[in-house]
Amino acid sequence: xxxxxxxxxxxxxxxxxxxxxxxxxxxxxxxxxxxxxxxxxxxxxxxxxxxxxxxxxxxxxxxxxxxxxxxxxxxxxxxxxxxxxxxxxxxxxxxxxxxxxxxxxxxxxxxxxxxxxxxxxxxxxxxxxxxxxxxxxxxxxxxxxxxxxxxxxxxxxxxxxx
Amino acid sequence: xxxxxxxxxxxxxxxxxxxxxxxxxxxxxxxxxxxxxxxxxxxxxxxxxxxxxxxxxxxxxxxxxxxxxxxxxxxxxxxxxxxxxxxxxxxxxxxxxxxxxxxxxxxxxxxxxxxxxxxxxxxxxxxxxxxxxxxxxxxxxxxxxxxxxxxxxxxxxxxxxxxxxxxxxxxxxxxxxxxxxxxxxxxxxxxxxxxxxxxxxxxxxxxxxxxxxxxxxxxxxxxxxxxxxxxxxxxxxxxxxxxxxxxxxxxxxx
Numbered sequence: 001x002x003x004x005x006x007x008x009x010x011x012x013x014x015x016x017x018x019x020x021x022x023x024x025x026x027x028x029x030x031x032x033x034x035x036x037x038x039x040x041x042x043x044x045x046x047x048x049x050x051x052x053x054x055x056x057x058x059x060x061x062x063x064x065x066x067x068x069x070x071x072x073x074x075x076x077x078x079x080x081x082x083x084x085x086x087x088x089x090x091x092x093x094x095x096x097x098x099x100x101x102x103x104x105x106x107x108x109x110x111x112x113x114x115x116x117x118x119x120x121x122x123x124x125x126x127x128x129x130x131x132x133x134x135x136x137x138x139x140x141x142x143x144x145x146x147x148x149x150x151x152x153x154x155x156x157x158x159x160x161x162x
Numbered sequence: 163x164x165x166x167x168x169x170x171x172x173x174x175x176x177x178x179x180x181x182x183x184x185x186x187x188x189x190x191x192x193x194x195x196x197x198x199x200x201x202x203x204x205x206x207x208x209x210x211x212x213x214x215x216x217x218x219x220x221x222x223x224x225x226x227x228x229x230x231x232x233x234x235x236x237x238x239x240x241x242x243x244x245x246x247x248x249x250x251x252x253x254x255x256x257x258x259x260x261x262x263x264x265x266x267x268x269x270x271x272x273x274x275x276x277x278x279x280x281x282x283x284x285x286x287x288x289x290x291x292x293x294x295x296x297x298x299x300x301x302x303x304x305x306x307x308x309x310x311x312x313x314x315x316x317x318x319x320x321x322x323x324x325x326x327x328x329x330x331x332x333x334x335x336x337x338x339x340x341x342x343x344x345x346x347x348x349x350x351x352x353x354x355x356x357x358x359x360x361x362x363x364x365x366x367x368x369x370x371x372x373x374x375x376x377x378x379x380x381x382x383x384x385x386x387x388x389x390x391x392x393x394x395x396x397x398x399x400x401x402x403x404x405x406x407x408x409x410x411x412x413x414x415x416x
Contacts, residue, residue, distance in 0.1 A: 006213060007186075009298070011207055012245035012295035012296075012298045012299050013299065015291050015292055015294075015295040016292045016295040016296055016299070017292075018292070019288045019289045019290075019291055019292020019295070019368075020286060020289070020292060020295070020372065022280050022284065022285050022288045022289065023242075023245045023285060023288075023289050023368065024189070024242045024243070024373065025242070025243045025244055025245045025279050025280060026245065026248070026280040027244070027245050027248050027249075029214075030190065042299070048339070053224075071198045072266065078248075078252055078255075079229065079244075079248040079251065079252070080190070080194060080247060080248060080251045082189075082190070082191065082194070082244075082247075082373075082376065082377075082380075083244045083247065083248050085376070086373055086376050088370075089372070089376070090370060091292075091299060093367065093370055093372075094376050095296055095300060095363040095364055095367050096300045096359070096360065096363045099359070099362055099363035099365070099408070100363075102405045102408055102409070103209060103412070105405075106412055110332055113404075135375070136376050136379075138376075139375055139376055139378070139379030139380075140379060142376055142379075143376060143383055143384075146380070147380070149382060162170075
């Protein structure tokens with residue numbers, strides 16, 4: 001039954017990626033691939049989390065998959081990898097954690113008693129740490145595969161000794 | 163590799179700066195700018211070196227230590243247009259494979275700059291659909307999804323109108339974030355049985371600075387730490403502007 005839910009979520013991940021692709025004005029021939037990449041990355045994230053993986057690691061796995069696939073898509077569709085990877089990873093941004101973090105900071109800057117303050121502080125720091133690590137996972141996961149491939153590829157380049 | 167044709171060093175330098183400036187303004191990472199520029203210059207037998215910072219690009223172009231060209235170009239605040247980035251990348255590959263005259267490159271750059279954006283209403287509806295999708299991904303219900311759709315639509319519409327008036331980027335983001343979260347907040351007042359938390363979180367996501375963020379990370383990991391930091395700080399201030407927009411809404415509705 002949960003696989004049906006995963007499938008439904010993957011559609012929404014795809015729509016999210018396509019929305020951002022249009023906002024970034026990507027070439028029309030890449031739109032479909034971006035939707036597929038967004039769906040794959042997001043589904044990997046939620047499936048990993050369903051099987052008990054931590055949200056940060058799950059996001060890193062999803063983003064790395066998108067990073068690797070975007071290189072493959074770049075070779076096939078003649079467009080730079082970032083055209084595919086950036087719209088596809090945006091649905092993985094932890095909007096709810098960011099929102100709760102902002103609300104927490106707003107609450108902390110108001111006049112509240114010590115008891116509530118300690119509780120809110122603990123929650124806000126927890127949300128903020130999650131947000132920071134998830135965003136780092138997304139950014140590193142997406143850029144790392146390209147950097148690794150480029151270093152391997154440049155070893156075989158004929159321009160190496162120029 | 164084709165037989166290298168003779169070109170005027172100054173003209174080639176100007177074109178390479180045009181290419182670098184376009185790539186910088188429309189959302190390419192530092193390494194991509196270097197790669198593309200040197201791919202074009204090498205096909206004319208020149209060596210190019212770029213110094214890239216967030217507000218300017220300097221080029222050093224030389225051929226067998228004789229002809230040297232050196233110039234600086236200011237860059238404008240970044241926008242995102244992947245159609246131009248992708249088109250320039252394709253062009254650099256065909257320049258490397260076959261002989262292009264400089265006039266051909268100029269004409270191609272001009273063509274790329276005049277390429278149309280997607281229809282405004284298509285962008286509005288697809289981005290709003292993306293907003294509703296985020297709401298569903300965050301486990302929101304159908305009502306919240308509808309609210310996220312409308313909020314994103316209003317926010318993006320306001321942003322597009324403000325961009326026409328060439329307001330400062332961060333002010334634009336602040337007002338758009340306020341407009342989007344205001345719609346979600348008003349809906350929360352209207353439907354008191356639902357908290358609208360997910361709609362709130364999804365409504366401002368279309369403003370997320372995804373391109374500066376990813377480019378910042380690729381630049382830092384690649385060793386272009388200064389450029390990466392300046393892109394990262396740009397992303398951070400956009401994030402602050404979004405939070406301020408949400409803060410204003412929260413103050414109004416509480």
